[in-house]
Amino acid sequence: MTPEQEAEVARQLRMIRRGAAEIVPEEDLVRKLRQSVATGQPLRIKLGLDPTAPDIHLGHTVVLQKIRQLQDLGHVAHLVIGNFTGQIGDPTDKSETRRQLSEDEVQSNAQTYVAQIFKVLHPDKTEVVYNADWLAPLTFADVVRLASTLTVARMLEREDFQKRFRENRPIHIHEFFYPLMQAYDSVHLRTDIELGGTDQKFNLLMGRTLQREFGQEQQVALMMPLLEGLDGVNKMSKSLGNYIGVAEDPHTMFGKAMSIPDELMPRYFELVSEVPLEELECIQSGLKDGSLHPRDAKMRLAGELVRRFHGEDASREAVARWRQVFQAGGLPDDMPEAECNGGEVWIVELLVNLGLAVSRSEARRFLEQGGVRIDGERLQDVDAKVEVRDGMVIQVGKRRFVRCRVR
RNA sequence: GGAGGGGUACCAAAGUGGCCAACUGGGGCGGACUGUAAAUCCGUUGCGUAAGCUUCGAAGGUUCGAAUCCUUCCCCCUCCA
Numbered sequence: 001m002t003p004e005q006e007a008e009v010a011r012q013l014r015m016i017r018r019g020a021a022e023i024v025p026e027e028d029l030v031r032k033l034r035q036s037v038a039t040g041q042p043l044r045i046k047l048g049l050d051p052t053a054p055d056i057h058l059g060h061t062v063v064l065q066k067i068r069q070l071q072d073l074g075h076v077a078h079l080v081i082g083n084f085t086g087q088i089g090d091p092t093d094k095s096e097t098r099r100q101l102s103e104d105e106v107q108s109n110a111q112t113y114v115a116q117i118f119k120v121l122h123p124d125k126t127e128v129v130y131n132a133d134w135l136a137p138l139t140f141a142d143v144v145r146l147a148s149t150l151t152v153a154r155m156l157e158r159e160d161f162q163k164r165f166r167e168n169r170p171i172h173i174h175e176f177f178y179p180l181m182q183a184y185d186s187v188h189l190r191t192d193i194e195l196g197g198t199d200q201k202f203n204l205l206m207g208r209t210l211q212r213e214f215g216q217e218q219q220v221a222l223m224m225p226l227l228e229g230l231d232g233v234n235k236m237s238k239s240l241g242n243y244i245g246v247a248e249d250p251h252t253m254f255g256k257a258m259s260i261p262d263e264l265m266p267r268y269f270e271l272v273s274e275v276p277l278e279e280l281e282c283i284q285s286g287l288k289d290g291s292l293h294p295r296d297a298k299m300r301l302a303g304e305l306v307r308r309f310h311g312e313d314a315s316r317e318a319v320a321r322w323r324q325v326f327q328a329g330g331l332p333d334d335m336p337e338a339e340c341n342g343g344e345v346w347i348v349e350l351l352v353n354l355g356l357a358v359s360r361s362e363a364r365r366f367l368e369q370g371g372v373r374i375d376g377e378r379l380q381d382v383d384a385k386v387e388v389r390d391g392m393v394i395q396v397g398k399r400r401f402v403r404c405r406v407r
Numbered sequence: 408g409g410a411g412g413g414g415u416a417c418c419a420a421a422g423u424g425g426c427c428a429a430c431u432g433g434g435g436c437g438g439a440c441u442g443u444a445a446a447u448c449c450g451u452u453g454c455g456u457a458a459g460c461u462u463c464g465a466a467g468g469u470u471c472g473a474a475u476c477c478u479u480c481c482c483c484c485u486c487c488a
Contacts, residue, residue: 259444295442369437
């Protein structure tokens with residue numbers, strides 16, 4: 001290889017390593033990169049997706065961003081929509097048996113999914129495939145043959161299975177097929193690098209095992225860390241509600257980003273922003289020596305996120321609104337409006353009618369706790385009647401506003 | 408097939424005849440403070456203006472009175488086979 005080619009390999013390796021939790025085995029990656037650079041053949045990247053959860057959030061983008069970087073380096077990505085595996089059910093949640101999705105549902109889920117994903121990935125370097133295309137035609141004999149390459153002991157290496165086995169909790173036989181199928185996807189696609197979170201390690205390595213069985217070159221498992229959610233403790237997930245969805249509106253996204261614990265900022269910068277490495281170091285040292293205000297750093301982060309998913313204008317606007325509402329204590333320009341009847345209304349009823357409280361008891365509670373403002377004036381009298389005027393602004397808590405429009 | 412354990416509010420988990428609209432923790436919400444919706448602290452968390460009403464897997468029953476006792480049913484889990 002020429003010195004230029006060697007340099008290219010080194011460059012790619014550096015980029016791929018960035019933020020990665022683990023690369024198994026790294027020597028294989030180097031070998032594949034050398035091969036790719038020498039021959040001009042792009043590497044085949046794979047990411048498996050579960051079509052049952054159509055909303056993607058920042059946690060998912062950690063892996064997606066890495067794929068994007070690989071695409072930028074010239075490689076091609078296969079997005080495997082698990083329309084077959086999805087019906088089997090992911091072993092991790094034992095409680096809910098998954099509803100079988102209809103063909104149409106899978107299609108439409110996959111479409112919304114992919115649309116969101118292309119906010120991060122290059123559409124022209126991404127191939128979307130469905131694993132039912134090659135998994136469904138397998139015969140029982142095929143499946144048995146696949147299964148015969150593995151042992152129960154090997155399966156029980158998986159932490160989740162091991163734990164359940166130890167605790168005498170049930171493990172269904174079909175759950176063993178999940179990693180097997182995912183591994184077979186890699187065989188089918190002749191995958192060079194499979195991406196996933198660190199929690200996917202077992203499945204990713206299973207791909208290597210199966211590829212070897214099939215006499216293929218083994219894939220590299222590239223694992224990204226799991227991003228902590230807004231609470232700073234648990235991994236970001238929709239069910240925990242600690243997520244920022246990529247399809248969320250700019251203001252929500254900005255606000256949620258502002259609510260992450262300070263300690264989490266560097267991680268978010270590293271894993272989900274496009275801020276270059278050098279700048280990142282600047283921010284970190286600034287935070288450390290106190291020359292950079294944590295609030296300003298976080299606003300920068302929030303702005304970056306909005307810019308990434310909604311564009312420059314939306315980002316600027318979100319920042320402006322934040323300043324206006326939270327730093328200056330003012331009102332947002334664009335608050336929801338509600339049609340109201342004019343005249344005197346009991347405040348409790350008004351709050352419920354406007355959807356600011358779910359029940360009268362809750363409305364009363366808000367009032368008693370001093371959480372209600374009308375045109376900026378705090379109102380605590382539970383029995384109060386208010387004269388509804390056009391343009392009147394009712395606020396509950398710090399961030400819920402409604403402007404009344406009298407019919 | 409046999410034996411046992413369990414289903415309580417958003418979640419976890421107390422309560423085993425009245426003092427239980429139900430301890431406590433988490434979460435959520437409100438407030439104070441701040442540097443932001445960080446951190447911390449305080450309050451609050453079924454519905455109802457109220458009297459009161461409806462909740463403890465479901466349906467019946469006993470009782471002046473049941474989350475607590477009885478009957479039937481549904482669901483979950485464990486062990487043995």
